[in-house]
Amino acid sequence: MSTPETTPVIVGIGEFIDRPADVTEALEPVAAMAEALRAAERDAGADLLSRAESIELIGLISWRYADPVNLLCEKLGIAPGRRTNASMGGETPIRLIHEAAVRIARGEQSVALIVGGEAMNARNRARKEKARLDWTPQVSADDAVAFPASRYAMSRPAKALGMMDPAQVYPFYEVAAQTAWGQTPAEAQAESARLWSRYAAVAATNDGAWIKTAPDAETIGAASADNRLINWPYPKLMVANPSVNQSGAVIVASLAAARAAGVPEDRIIHIWGGAAASEPEDYLLRDAYDRSTAQTAALEAAVEIVGGDAKAFDRLELYSCFPVVPKMALRTLGLDLETTTPTVAGGLTFFGGPLNNYMTHAVCAMTRQLRAAREEVGLLYGQGGYVNKHHTLVVSARPAPTSLALDYSVQEKAEAARGPVPELLETYQGPATVETYTITYARDGEPLQGVVILRTPSGARAMARVLAVDTESLDLLRSTEGSAVGAAGFVRVDAFGKLVWEAGEQRQRPRRFAQVEREGPLTIVTIDRAEAMNALHPAANAELAEIFDAFAADPDQWVAILTGAGGKAFSAGNDLKATAVSMARGEPLETPVTGFAGLTARFDLDKPVIAAVEGVAMGGGFEIALACDLIVAGEGAVFALPEPRVGLAALAGGLLRLPQQIGLKQAMGMILTGRRVNAAEGERLGFVNEVVADGEALAAARRWAAQMLECSPMSLRASKQIVQKALDTTVADATVQQNRYSAVRALFRSADVREGPTAFAQKRAPQWKGR
Numbered sequence: 001m002s003t004p005e006t007t008p009v010i011v012g013i014g015e016f017i018d019r020p021a022d023v024t025e026a027l028e029p030v031a032a033m034a035e036a037l038r039a040a041e042r043d044a045g046a047d048l049l050s051r052a053e054s055i056e057l058i059g060l061i062s063w064r065y066a067d068p069v070n071l072l073c074e075k076l077g078i079a080p081g082r083r084t085n086a087s088m089g090g091e092t093p094i095r096l097i098h099e100a101a102v103r104i105a106r107g108e109q110s111v112a113l114i115v116g117g118e119a120m121n122a123r124n125r126a127r128k129e130k131a132r133l134d135w136t137p138q139v140s141a142d143d144a145v146a147f148p149a150s151r152y153a154m155s156r157p158a159k160a161l162g163m164m165d166p167a168q169v170y171p172f173y174e175v176a177a178q179t180a181w182g183q184t185p186a187e188a189q190a191e192s193a194r195l196w197s198r199y200a201a202v203a204a205t206n207d208g209a210w211i212k213t214a215p216d217a218e219t220i221g222a223a224s225a226d227n228r229l230i231n232w233p234y235p236k237l238m239v240a241n242p243s244v245n246q247s248g249a250v251i252v253a254s255l256a257a258a259r260a261a262g263v264p265e266d267r268i269i270h271i272w273g274g275a276a277a278s279e280p281e282d283y284l285l286r287d288a289y290d291r292s293t294a295q296t297a298a299l300e301a302a303v304e305i306v307g308g309d310a311k312a313f314d315r316l317e318l319y320s321c322f323p324v325v326p327k328m329a330l331r332t333l334g335l336d337l338e339t340t341t342p343t344v345a346g347g348l349t350f351f352g353g354p355l356n357n358y359m360t361h362a363v364c365a366m367t368r369q370l371r372a373a374r375e376e377v378g379l380l381y382g383q384g385g386y387v388n389k390h391h392t393l394v395v396s397a398r399p400a401p402t403s404l405a406l407d408y409s410v411q412e413k414a415e416a417a418r419g420p421v422p423e424l425l426e427t428y429q430g431p432a433t434v435e436t437y438t439i440t441y442a443r444d445g446e447p448l449q450g451v452v453i454l455r456t457p458s459g460a461r462a463m464a465r466v467l468a469v470d471t472e473s474l475d476l477l478r479s480t481e482g483s484a485v486g487a488a489g490f491v492r493v494d495a496f497g498k499l500v501w502e503a504g505e506q507r508q509r510p511r512r513f514a515q516v517e518r519e520g521p522l523t524i525v526t527i528d529r530a531e532a533m534n535a536l537h538p539a540a541n542a543e544l545a546e547i548f549d550a551f552a553a554d555p556d557q558w559v560a561i562l563t564g565a566g567g568k569a570f571s572a573g574n575d576l577k578a579t580a581v582s583m584a585r586g587e588p589l590e591t592p593v594t595g596f597a598g599l600t601a602r603f604d605l606d607k608p609v610i611a612a613v614e615g616v617a618m619g620g621g622f623e624i625a626l627a628c629d630l631i632v633a634g635e636g637a638v639f640a641l642p643e644p645r646v647g648l649a650a651l652a653g654g655l656l657r658l659p660q661q662i663g664l665k666q667a668m669g670m671i672l673t674g675r676r677v678n679a680a681e682g683e684r685l686g687f688v689n690e691v692v693a694d695g696e697a698l699a700a701a702r703r704w705a706a707q708m709l710e711c712s713p714m715s716l717r718a719s720k721q722i723v724q725k726a727l728d729t730t731v732a733d734a735t736v737q738q739n740r741y742s743a744v745r746a747l748f749r750s751a752d753v754r755e756g757p758t759a760f761a762q763k764r765a766p767q768w769k770g771r
């Protein structure tokens with residue numbers, strides 16, 4: 001049986017919205033939180049801040065503090081015994097209010113403060129306007145407070161594809177759910193737009209809202225220049241808006257303490273109870289994406305508090321970072337999606353999304369409305385992470401029908417309803433069908449990549465990307481007429497070590513940036529970007545890596561020549577223009593696992609490669625040549641590692657190979673000046689094997705290759721492998737180890753080891769098999 005001393009109530013609410021014309025006048029987060037708490041005390045009509053036994057500060061992101069909760073207490077001149085820098089997560093305000101209520105119900109305290117705030121808009125404006133914010137000096141990342149739940153467990157496939165932002169993850173649930181509900185993408189998008197328009201309409205009436213324009217469903221749902229796609233299928237007006245300056249605070253007290261302090265009865269809102277549950281932290285280790293058993297359990301427990309019928313809730317605040325969350329919640333509650341008003345505050349897009357603190361503002365809005373409608377009951381539902389954490393709270397101006405439950409976890413119920421979790425594969429090649437998907441977009445409105453969560457024929461799960469150039473597969477994902485869930489395709493591992501999914505059967509990829517010729521056992525590779533001085537971007541690097549993968553794996557190909565098209569350049573290195581475009585679009589700057597051109601980090605290639613250099617071999621182009629076994633150069637060829645002249649460094653092996661090949665002092669003379677070296681000097685220094693007339697480098701390389709092809713390919717591989725491994729050890733150790741090397745063992749198991757002596761004895765040319 002509860003008593004006034006153990007009856008928890010909300011007695012004060014406060015909000016602060018900061019929109020100064022001059023950004024330098026914006027308040028820092030802790031100062032804005034102080035304003036919200038002072039407003040909450042005024043709202044309560046009683047002196048409560050000095051009586052507080054606890055203060056919980058919701059995790060913030062927009063400014064780095066060493067200890068924000070104590071700084072806030074200093075600003076307010078208070079010293080509660082319990083001072084906590086609380087966790088991250090959108091459900092945090094609801095959890096902290098609920099926890100305070102439980103402590104009061106246990107008789108452990110009588111007044112609690114919950115507060116949070118962000119100033120991300122001021123930060124963004126100051127950066128754009130190059131203005132200085134006269135705030136508390138930021139501490140280093142190492143010295144900043146470590147808020148709990150700042151990071152979530154994340155599988156390697158998600159990290160590899162950069163799918164770690166909530167805005168990228170919620171679409172997986174959206175796509176899976178709409179498919180399970182039997183909707184086409186167009187139907188689901190229209191439903192989301194109508195729902196979001198109701199959030200927008202409420203925000204337009206909220207004095208504290210950031211966006212009050214109340215766009216209609218058509219405007220919200222249609223992608224446009226002002227409403228660009230962020231991650232399929234969500235445009236900007238369907239995602240949370242963190243660029244706000246908003247703070248909010250709630251004061252929770254025992255009914256006895258509130259009355260003793262003189263809080264008017266019409267200020268008091270009773271906390272009836274609620275529930276909480278969580279999904280597995282790593283979103284790739286969940287059973288499904290068309291539902292959340294944790295959300296269902298938390299919502300159903302709240303419904304039980306009001307008698308088992310969600311229609312008993314007169315007012316709702318359903319968390320709204322992305323449409324799928326309230327859409328799932330409304331279906332669980334059994335409420336009409338077309339007529340239910342899902343918010344009292346306006347939602348994270350339109351009211352504003354002060355990161356972890358939105359639900360504090362929702363509590364403020366709910367409190368105001370329930371004070372005016374004293375017989376009504378409200379439901380607050382907060383959610384955090386990546387559909388991870390779910391918390392509900394039931395409130396009303398009426399006293400609770402029963403005492404507050406001290407244990408509100410429904411985790412066991414959520415776990416019992418969960419299905420089996422498929423095995424997650426970090427690498428896979430073969431057929432796979434789509435479980436769910438999204439597309440990430442650049443600021444120019446064009447796709448960066450598609451990302452699909454897949455199921456293999458065995459039922460295992462994998463994550464793969466869809467390349468932006470694969471319009472066939474992307475068109476399948478962005479169709480509005482039918483879902484791609486269940487679509488069949490093939491997974492391969494690309495040159496960057498990442499999984500790539502392509503719709504349909506396994507494909508042969510056309511060569512766009514290089515040409516390959518095979519003359520018997522000789523492979524000739526030509527970098528075919530003469531218009532860009534044969535400079536390489538990630539796609540060209542990937543193509544060359546695949547070409548050399550094939551060369552390395554083909555037992556009938558024994559020697560390779562690498563050259564550049566056009567005669568003016570072997571390769572000018574990294575394509576800086578393409579890099580600038582990629583950086584502006586937010587594309588990852590990738591290099592193949594096997595290095596630049598698929599050669600500079602290919603340390604296990606035991607077949608000879610000859611560089612035929614005409615024109616410039618600059619930066620990465622020179623590093624590619626150095627990674628080859630021989631360099632044949634036209635007399636007009638020029639070599640350099642000019643990276644220091646543009647504030648970079650030659651990190652594709654040039655700084656390591658050049659000293660090995662020409663000695664330390666000569667190498668440092670080139671490296672530390674970035675100077676250009678012509679072919680003749682390169683020959684004198686020792687990194688060029690032969691200088692020929694311009695236009696004759698390829699022919700000369702063919703002559704060198706012909707001499708190599710007169711030798712046993714097995715002997716060449718063994719010899720190259722011994723030389724390479726000896727660079728990393730002493731001659732004495734290499735002598736002991738060489739017979740254990742794979743190429744040496746293969747040599748002595750081959751037919752060639754017998755063919756050589758036999759042909760010599762028979763006075764005939766050997767017939768090498770290369771096996």
